[in-house]
Amino acid sequence: MDERKIRVVVAKPGLDGHDRGAKVVARALRDAGMEVVYTGLRQTPEQIVETVLQEDADAVGISILSGAHTFYFTKIIGLLKEKDAGDIIVFGGGVIPDKDIPGLLEAGAGAVFGPGTPTSVCVEWLEKAVADKRAKEQ
Amino acid sequence: MDILINKALAGDMRAIARIISLIENGDPIADAVMRRIYPLTGKAMVIGITGSPGAGKSTLTDKLIESFRKKGKTVGIIAVDPSSPFSGGAILADRIRMQRHTGDEGVYIRSMGTRGSLGGLSRGTREAVLLLDACGKDVIIIETVGVGQSEVDIIKIADTVCVVLVPGMGDDIQIMKAGIMEIANVFAINKADKPGVDRVAAEVRLMLELVRDKSWTPPVHLTVAENGTGVEEFAESIVKHHEFIKNSPEGARFEFRRLSSEVEDILLKNLTRKAEKVWRSQKSGKLMEDLAARKTNPYTVASDILRKLFPQADYDEGIKEANTSHVTPDN
Numbered sequence: 001m002d003e004r005k006i007r008v009v010v011a012k013p014g015l016d017g018h019d020r021g022a023k024v025v026a027r028a029l030r031d032a033g034m035e036v037v038y039t040g041l042r043q044t045p046e047q048i049v050e051t052v053l054q055e056d057a058d059a060v061g062i063s064i065l066s067g068a069h070t071f072y073f074t075k076i077i078g079l080l081k082e083k084d085a086g087d088i089i090v091f092g093g094g095v096i097p098d099k100d101i102p103g104l105l106e107a108g109a110g111a112v113f114g115p116g117t118p119t120s121v122c123v124e125w126l127e128k129a130v131a132d133k134r135a136k137e138q
Numbered sequence: 139m140d141i142l143i144n145k146a147l148a149g150d151m152r153a154i155a156r157i158i159s160l161i162e163n164g165d166p167i168a169d170a171v172m173r174r175i176y177p178l179t180g181k182a183m184v185i186g187i188t189g190s191p192g193a194g195k196s197t198l199t200d201k202l203i204e205s206f207r208k209k210g211k212t213v214g215i216i217a218v219d220p221s222s223p224f225s226g227g228a229i230l231a232d233r234i235r236m237q238r239h240t241g242d243e244g245v246y247i248r249s250m251g252t253r254g255s256l257g258g259l260s261r262g263t264r265e266a267v268l269l270l271d272a273c274g275k276d277v278i279i280i281e282t283v284g285v286g287q288s289e290v291d292i293i294k295i296a297d298t299v300c301v302v303l304v305p306g307m308g309d310d311i312q313i314m315k316a317g318i319m320e321i322a323n324v325f326a327i328n329k330a331d332k333p334g335v336d337r338v339a340a341e342v343r344l345m346l347e348l349v350r351d352k353s354w355t356p357p358v359h360l361t362v363a364e365n366g367t368g369v370e371e372f373a374e375s376i377v378k379h380h381e382f383i384k385n386s387p388e389g390a391r392f393e394f395r396r397l398s399s400e401v402e403d404i405l406l407k408n409l410t411r412k413a414e415k416v417w418r419s420q421k422s423g424k425l426m427e428d429l430a431a432r433k434t435n436p437y438t439v440a441s442d443i444l445r446k447l448f449p450q451a452d453y454d455e456g457i458k459e460a461n462t463s464h465v466t467p468d469n
Contacts, residue, residue, distance in 0.1 A: 004163045005226070005251075030227035035251045040234035047240045051233065054240070054247055056155035085152070 006034040006130050009060045011048045012041045013076070016066035021094060021115075025061060028119035029126070045075040052080070052088060058130045059089035059110075069096050070103060077108040087136070089129050093117065139167060143174055146273055151246060154273055158248055161262040161269070164411075172265055175272035182214075182271040183380050184278045186296030188258060188318065191284025193302040194328040196235035197363035198372075199281050203239050205373040206277045212244040214270035217281040218260045221251035228252075232281055246270065257291025258282040264295050264400065288317040294399045297392075298379045300324045300372075303342070305334035313341045322356050323383075324375045330360035330368065353388055354379065409447075416443050 010026045012019050019041055026036045037055045039048065052060045064072055069092070077090050086108075093113035096104070101112045110129050113122050145153035161168040185202070187195045196217065203213050217232035228251035239245040250260040259282060270278050282292050292299055301322035313319055319342075327338050342358050349355070357375040361368035383389040420443060428434050444451070 004159075005253075007159070026229055030222060030229050031225050033222075033226045035221075035228045035230060035249075037233060037249050038229055038231045040231075040237055043237065044241075047237060050240045051237075053152050054155055055230075055249060056152075056159045083152075 004134075006059070006127070007037065007055060007057045008034050008126070009037045009039060009048070009052045009055060009057045011039045011043050011051070011060060011062050013043050013045060013048060013062055013064060013072045014066050014068050015042060016064070017041055018065050019063065021065070022061075022063035025063070025093070025119060025122060028123055029061075032123045032127070034126075045072060045079055048076055049079040049083065049085075053083060053085060057088065058133060059091065059126060061126075062090070062092040062094075064092065064094040064096065067095070069094065070100060070107075073104045073109050074107050081108075087133060089126070089133060091122075091126065091129075093122075139170070143171055146269065147175070147178070149273060154246065154269060155248065157269055158250075158262070158266045161265040162250065162253070162260070164261070168262075168265060172268060175269060178272035179268045180271065182267075182275055182278045183377075184267060184271070184280070184295065184297045185376055185380075186280045186282065186292035186299040187302060188282040188285055188289075188292050188299065188321075189302030189326075189328075190286070190304070190307065193284070193304045194361075194363045195281050195284070195302050196232045198300075198302060198326060198328060198361065198369070199232075199279055200236045200239070201363055201366055201369040202279060202373055202376075203236060203245060205370060207239075207242065207244060211276040212274065213239075213246075214267075214273075214275035214278045215245070215247040215281065216263055216266050216270075216278070217247065217249050218252060218258070218263060218283050219249065220283050221253050221260075223254075226253070246275065252283055255291075256289070258285045258289030259291045259295070264403070267295055285318060287315060290317060290321050293321050294396060294403070297383055298323045298376050300326055300376065302326045302328050303338060304329045305332045305338050307338075313338075313345050319345065323354065323379045324372065325356055325358040326361045326363075326368075326372050327358065328361050328363050331362050335360060353386065354382055412447060413443060416446050 008029055010022050012022055026038050029036045037051065037057065039051055048060065062072060062076065073092065080086055080088055089110045091109060091111045096112055096114060104112050111125055142153050142157060146157055157171055187199055189195050199215060206213050215236065219228055219230045219232060221228040230249035230251060233247055233249055236247055248266065250263060252260045255261050263280060267278050267280065280292065280296055299321050301318060303325065325342055327335055339358055339360060346355055359368050359372040359375060361372055363369065383392060429436065
């Protein structure tokens with residue numbers, strides 16, 4: 001009965017109002033047995049980071065379709081580090097040009113999933129990333 | 139461990155969040171934490187918000203946070219959503235309605251999945267409330283899962299239980315039924331701009347007239363949580379009930395009942411954990427085959443396990459009784 005569940009915040013930063021993708025991912029993570037905290041639309045990076053800390057999340061997934069991905073990824077990762085929470089996994093997806101992905105990974109994103117990625121790929125990656133993170137805690 | 143507790147007691151939000159996770163995960167450390175913080179508890183006003191799915195519990199909670207913050211109170215929120223019976227996962231989305239308070243240092247919001255608990259709360263809700271209480275939150279609001287008729291565990295934890303109803307949920311017989319309708323200390327009839335609200339209000343008031351205990355009659359408030367209509371009055375009734383419960387013989391009785399159920403729950407939780415452990419160690423392919431072939435039965439297996447847990451006690455009580463007295467077929 002007792003087990004440590006994976007807790008993930010799924011967030012939509014900024015002004016784009018399309019959350020179909022975020023909901024599909026949230027649902028897939030739920031079906032994989034994770035507890036998914038969904039923030040709703042139009043969140044500021046500060047709100048997202050605060051939510052991640054209050055909810056003791058292992059990871060935060062951000063969905064961006066507005067083109068502002070570099071700004072939001074960098075900002076959220078920076079704020080987490082500032083709060084001494086740099087160990088929390090940041091991943092994301094949305095409409096993000098391939099050429100921007102290396103920069104996001106460089107900034108500290110764990111993974112970036114483009115349109116058409118099977119949800120199982122995302123789930124498997126996250127399960128492994130959380131297991132690695134927890135192994136380091138021991 | 140001590141460092142973590144001290145940080146939490148000093149108000150470090152991340153430490154609080156971490157301890158709640160340990161509690162939720164059934165970590166053995168959690169018991170030690172509770173022992174340590176228990177003397178510091180009992181100061182907060184604990185409010186329960188319950189009602190059917192979509193009644194507006196989260197939106198109402200959001201407005202209550204605003205109301206208490208205006209009065210300078212710090213607020214902790216435990217928002218419970220259901221876990222999947224299949225995957226064990228959950229979508230925890232009560233926060234969406236309260237996100238505007240994220241970033242306010244006087245507000246801590248935590249979402250919890252029920253994780254198999256059936257009474258409308260989650261495993262660990264009680265402990266999470268005690269922790270927030272010890273950490274100095276003035277007001278703690280527990281939002282239950284969307285309930286049906288009989289998920290009433292909230293009365294074991296909250297000082298004041300608010301039941302949120304909406305128009306159009308059935309006839310007056312629904313309101314007469316036992317369960318959720320009996321546990322309210324304050325009623326909110328939300329979405330009061332929708333048709334049918336007067337009828338629900340009248341039926342609830344009529345039902346309340348039949349309640350014998352007249353020491354506290356639950357006030358009935360019409361609210362439109364979306365735009366804040368009626369929320370201030372609703373909040374006032376909550377505070378009034380809290381004063382009532384703290385200054386009356388009913389209050390002392392309530393506190394004893396709550397403490398008794400607390401001991402009971404902890405006892406049962408620990409017993410269950412121990413019993414499950416023994417069962418897992420006993421379980422074998424052979425035993426399962428014997429059971430399937432009816433060579434033994436689940437009752438005997440269970441009482442063998444109990445015998446291991448409590449060697450002194452008498453587990454064949456029922457059998458002896460059956461052999462001696464009333465069950466014996468006579469004349």
